Amino acid sequence: MIALSLVFLAPLVVMVLGSLQRPLQPPPDGLDLWPDPAEWSNYLAVPRFMPLAWLLLNSLLLVVVAVPVTVVVTSMAGLAIVTARGRLRRGLIGVSVFMLLVPAAALWVPRVVLLRGVGLADTPLTVALLALAGTTPFYVLLFALAYSRIPVSLLEAATLEGLSPYAVWRRVALPLGRPAAVAVAALSTLYYWSTFMDPLTLVSSPGNWPVALGLRRLSEMEAALYPIYLAGAVIVTAPALLAFAIGQRSFFASVERS
Amino acid sequence: SAPGEDAAAGSATARITVQLKADPEEAAVYRSLATAYQAAGGGEIELVTVGRKDHLTRLSTAFASGDAPDVFLINYREYAPFVQRGAVRPIGPLLKQEGLDTADYYEQPLSAFTYDGALQCMPQNISSLVVYWNRALFAKAGLPAPKAGWSWDEFVRTAQALTADGVKGVGIDPSITRMAPFIWSKGGAIVDDGKAPTRTTLHEPGARAALQAVVDLIATGATPSKDQLASQGLEEQFMTGKLAMFMSSRVEVPALREQRGLDFDVAALPVMGTPASVLHSDAYCVASSSKNTKAAAKFIAYAVGQQGQTVTALGGRTVPSLRSVATSPAFLSPARPPASSQVFLDAIAHLRHTPVTPSWPEVEDVIGTQLQRAFEDGVPLDEVLAEIQKQADPLLRRR
Amino acid sequence: MSLRILGAHKVFHARGARVTALDGIDLEAKDGELLVIVGPSGSGKSTLLRAVAGLEPLDAGQVLIGDRDVTSVPPGRRDVAMVFQEAALFPHLSVAANIGIGERARGANRRAVEARVRSVAETLAVDHLLGRMPGELSGGERQRVALARVMIRTPAVCLLDEPLASVDAELRLRMRGEIRTVQRSLGVPMVHVTHDQVEAMAMGDRVAVMDAGRVLQCDTPAEVYARPATMAVARGFGPLPMNLLPIGEGTVMGLRPERVRVRPAEASGRAGSVVEVEPAGEECLVRVLPDDANTDLLARLPWTDAPTVGDRVTVAWRPEDEHHFDATTGERR
Amino acid sequence: MSLRILGAHKVFHARGARVTALDGIDLEAKDGELLVIVGPSGSGKSTLLRAVAGLEPLDAGQVLIGDRDVTSVPPGRRDVAMVFQEAALFPHLSVAANIGIGERARGANRRAVEARVRSVAETLAVDHLLGRMPGELSGGERQRVALARVMIRTPAVCLLDEPLASVDAELRLRMRGEIRTVQRSLGVPMVHVTHDQVEAMAMGDRVAVMDAGRVLQCDTPAEVYARPATMAVARGFGPLPMNLLPIGEGTVMGLRPERVRVRPAEASGRAGSVVEVEPAGEECLVRVLPDDANTDLLARLPWTDAPTVGDRVTVAWRPEDEHHFDATTGERR
Amino acid sequence: MPVKRHVEGVVGTGTGAVPTVLSRVRGVGAGLRRWPLAVPYLIGSLLLVLVPLAMAAGLAFTDYFGFRAPEFTGADNVVRLAGDSAFWDAVGVSAVIAVIVVPLRLFLAVGAALLLAKPRGARTAIGRAAAYLPSAIPDAAWALLWLWILNPLYGPLPAVLGALGVPDPGFLTTPWGARAGLVLVMAFQVGEAFIVALAARAAIPSRLYEAIEVEGGSAWFAMTRVTLPLMAPIVLVLAVRDIVVVVQNAFVPAMLVTDGGPVNATLTAPLLIYRRAFEYGELGYASTLSVTLLVLTGIAAALPLWLAARLAARQRTRA
């Protein structure tokens, strides 16, 4: 298990070490990874190539809006699937599975055409609109599966107690499906933090771009500047990891407590 | 973000969007261009700098959604689809209003960007293929600097002489833009008709001979092995002293300049028959959907004008298309390498360009893939050429 | 407001097989009446309750609460309270929150709910558990909490599905009383499913005996006990199942074990031998195999009279204690 | 092989509070013996069984099966069979597969298991359900399936945690017999938790009465019934809780309701009035509030003698039926 | 809480067909009308997925370059599709990669989830972080790392293989080597599936394991008869999702690591469609390809569903 962990961790280590190499230097041959001396100034160089703080702020805004919306939309839809019967349920599942199969690339152009049509294109939050569609139907199916394990009698009891559908969702399903909610929150955070194709197609003003798109541009730097790019990558990855590190205790605790 | 509600021309200082494909380093150059423009009384510019790979994606979706930038920079190899499909507003008349005289500019790029008899976009640079060479490695091998008009055989011999432990003589990209000058030099052609191509002609004797010569060069072992090619790009190998020569356009200069301890220069391409080189050029286009053509034209006129061209030339990235700047120290000053920038200007006389036709990007990919087989996998040239004919000709016919 | 169930039918489709859970049920529970439902496991008791609550759609039939036909009213709007067979507690809420959730959902003020929760919890002896989570309760504690959730409100109809199954005898006796008190004070119809015969007899104003999705008999406990309508009722209702002895002519004679007298071998009556003796407090249960029969007879005797296994005895009963049933239809004669 | 539990201690930590579930339990179930455990809900019965099975680690104490100390042996290697209080059925497996899963886990051949499953299922009257999924069963059916899973094997120790709670009276009587038969033929110790006093008396070779994590008394049912060691036992064991009347001098008198005679007001004895009458088949339960006391007295009378609420009566009992307990320690005097 | 009806049909009946298996998501009592909860989702999906998809499907029958209104061309695109060997080759490449990488990813994700399911202190914490991390690294950085790891001259992986005496498959130079490289790049980014699998594992009631434990079942038995069957629906959704991700959306690694090469050996269907749409500008025909790919993935995704249905039916009765 330790060995496996190392294999999984290795790329991260390589990334961090790479970010400390001196730029404008021949790339190291073979396993010569250790930066000597560590070039911390690479991190300071990143903002020279992209408006880092601004883009991070955009990304933060995106995540803060899109993730809760995703969780709400998908968990409500998941509960609807679980509590629906017959044709309605098959319909909802069918639509979700079908949408799961849709190639992302097929939607880029029509989507932007449509969103421009309704005047919603090109804002920092345009990409967050995807949260309305649940970001991906995968999350909806996840919630449906999670909720299908809540004892029926609980949902029934709640209904008999006179709780409205919304209250049943809010007070019973959501807390009971907390592992799923946390998982979806984690996954969608990652999604919105790292998506660059959606903003590339949906958002035209660079001022509205998220940091992932900035990083993507940085990735086309000359090879000799890669240490700076890697520094950028570390900076962008760090919040995701930090969030994970902070959240991991409560995250896994909630996963386990179910 | 595309304002301008009244007239089609809009105000001359309206805010416009300009989309460029640019490395992060290049982007800085364009930012200073925009700043200089504004300082000179121009309107506000929103620069959208996108990576190489995302430039076309962004343009396509932007055009499809009616959110096209007012101005975009594009390579002549890629612009044909845009022009043919009506995305571009011919720029000639617009620039005339701005009082810009195209006679001050080199002809080749202007002709490359002329389609249907009208100048569609305004070229900002006129780069060409040259040989980058490492002075230290030449000195170590006891070789003199390459002379203008050197022959292919000299070139091959030089490459062989440079090949030593850990160093290869020359790197060659298996792409048609790299091969084109040699094909032309040998009297061959890429397609039957440069204006309206219907088929490829690489299998015909002239072109075939040129390609064979390259294959023969590769067979001498003076070029990087397949593993080496997969390990590192040619420019990286060159930077790190593993490669003594490689061919590219002006685009490499900024990065090579920053490489500490690298002493390099450029030389003219070797000649197989008559001298030839291939045009590399980007141009500013005005989107047909733009509501601020006046402001767009004003910006372009500035960018390709004396001041604009000086700003970009100093960045090192471009060979100015404006003669006066190209011949000025801003471009030629030997203080900043390469010392022999004149080589780029000398090549202009025999510059040609690849066909301008909508299916060209795909044809290029097909040819590139097949040449790679011949150059790297040792597949017989004739087999490869037959395959190119088979795959590329239908594409050309379909347009 | 009375509760009426008319012609309720329900068929489950399980693995291709059809299971008729309700097969034409007509029942009424009047205002303030406690209707007890007993019946063997799988006879459809839970299904019936769930149908009344609206949790299981009926294939046919109607449910009326007062004059209102609620057959197609969603459960949340029927104003029905129910204790589930598996105590349905919300695992993420404390016991107090579990009890109060309905009140809170109906918009009651937190302070007020807290007070009511506390008082109900005291009644059901769960006040010391209010801060715990359901996962930390024993089986019986859970059932009491579920019961508390129902007792806190004043619904139109009250349904209890074996709420006392895991509660110990003493507490059970007390809770039985509490349930009755609450129900009387609410004055609403209450339907109570139980397996405990003593409970059925003690609590029910009327008792409905179910089997295989049908109501076999519905009457006062005393009446059902005294005059079971069918053999199934005779076996299914009462502290001990009735002895059933075929006596020829298509007739089966029924005898309550409580009415069978077992005496020393010399006495008059049918001779037989004791095959099993089970102590039961003051009494004992004795199985006697009469020499002339091949089904044994269960008898309940005072412990002081207990024979031992193998003893020769005679069994006797008074003629008026005999019940007679049709051997084929099972109906009372 | 006997089962011995020595000094078992178990404390749960719930929401910061400590709950002592087992507080020094010493018990033994001999080979072939059926030990019944009764006790109020929350007294630690399930915890004890789970500790024996190895599912709940003890804080102190030992579990011995035969001569083997299994205290730190994992559950799978203790060779213990257990029916859980909430039937732990595998939701993804059919009833047949659920019954057979243990055998299969121990590596038995599928064909052989199938045959045994069928025969056990017949015994427990669930053979018609074999193809169903657990979700499609009624509460009682589920419990029987869980029981079948235990009865299919021959373990060293058999643990049953209220396996019959949701089973109807008739079937219960039958299954009680089946369990006994199986247990006798296996000849292994069996520990059986139940709330049903009749069951406890009828089935148990010995009965252990628990309260608050302690064993209050462990003896034959008859002995426990006749001479309850403490007031708690007196209330907790027997078909009805014992009446407990403080009679001064730090003494409490106990009286079984079965032994209280209720007669017309003229008769000799203590005068009082009837406050409640509950029918119970042949008998009825009557609560009488003596004029000179403030706790009522429960009495069980034949139905034919039933008074009505409000009647003036006298209550009387024989002196030898009195039990005396210390009012402070609760212990028998 | 009793394990009752509520888990019914976690792995239920049926024989095949896409919705059957997923419809195991059990439905609850009759009158629980909570479908209004699905309304936001449905509206969002309509606006952002279904209508755009319908537009894409419409474009599939047109010539469209994004500059002028699409021109309807009838079945021309379909005819072209039939003879488009490049596309079918790419579909083949995608299929081959999916066949290898999807089971591998599932195995890694589910395996890690099972290994790391029980909290065992720091080791588990590190393991979990490790399993999640690769997915948190931006794609471009991830690709770059792998370019280095697989590098034929300087890469540690060929070096390690060489040291172990394993022949170097030529990760970036030979067709199969490049495909293997792509497989590796995708195999490690399983954080999403890992988290989902972990949540699924945690949702299995411990009582069931207690029952198996008491019966003396081995850990293997518990895993194969309880854990995996009960996790099956989630694993299934993961499988479908993974097929879709690998076949359709994961062109980023192909684009960044191998760029389709060498000689189109890793030119996957989505990469080809991407080039068709945005490098060659043929948005109409690219739509035709996209819709075709949608149908093909649908068929591919039906496979695990069918397989699972068969398995579940078998498992149900056999224990």
Ligand SMILES: Nc1ncnc2c1ncn2[C@@H]1O[C@H](COP(=O)(O)OP(=O)(O)OP(=O)(O)O)[C@@H](O)[C@H]1O
């Ligand atoms: N969801 C279901 N699918 C199929 N059959 C079912 C389902 N629910 C119940 N049944 C069957 O319907 C019949 C009636 O079940 P019900 O739960 O009403 O019985 P019950 O009288 O409450 O029994 P118990 O006393 O054991 O709880 C039983 O045979 C049961 O197996």
Ligand SMILES: Nc1ncnc2c1ncn2[C@@H]1O[C@H](COP(=O)(O)OP(=O)(O)OP(=O)(O)O)[C@@H](O)[C@H]1O
């Ligand atoms: N996991 C737990 N955490 C905290 N307290 C617990 C836990 N499990 C049981 N308890 C407490 O331990 C005590 C004994 O519980 P146990 O389940 O053994 O009772 P029981 O005798 O089986 O009751 P019942 O007859 O109601 O099933 C109870 O007070 C209960 O609340």
Ligand SMILES: [Mg+2]
């Ligand atoms: Mg029931």
Ligand SMILES: [Mg+2]
């Ligand atoms: Mg218990």
